[in-house]
Amino acid sequence: MRFHLYVDSETVKASERCNHVDSLIKFAIAYNVDKLSLVLNAYYVFPDCFFSNSSLKHLIVDSWNMKPKCTVSWTSLQNLSLRNS
Numbered sequence: 001m002r003f004h005l006y007v008d009s010e011t012v013k014a015s016e017r018c019n020h021v022d023s024l025i026k027f028a029i030a031y032n033v034d035k036l037s038l039v040l041n042a043y044y045v046f047p048d049c050f051f052s053n054s055s056l057k058h059l060i061v062d063s064w065n066m067k068p069k070c071t072v073s074w075t076s077l078q079n080l081s082l083r084n085s
Contacts, residue, residue: 002035003028009042023045029053034076038063 005024021044028036029042032055040069051074059074074080 001032001033002037003033004037004039006039007042007044011064018044025050028054034058036060 003024005021005028007021021040021041024049025038029049035058037060038058040041040061043065044063044068046066046068048070051068051070054075055075057076058079059077059082060081064084066082
């Protein structure tokens, strides 16, 4: 299953954006998405659950702020692409 999320700073206010993005990332994780693509052209702090996922095989993250505060554990990850917006 694939999941793509694009968020820019003009879409919604910062506080609402964080809550919506958190919910969507948690949704993707709960449904064992194996290909996740995130384009976040706005400030966002990733939830800890994002960094411990056993179903992700392909991950694309385009974000200028991805600083894990916990151990990263993507045990099934085969392909990782990091970009800086």
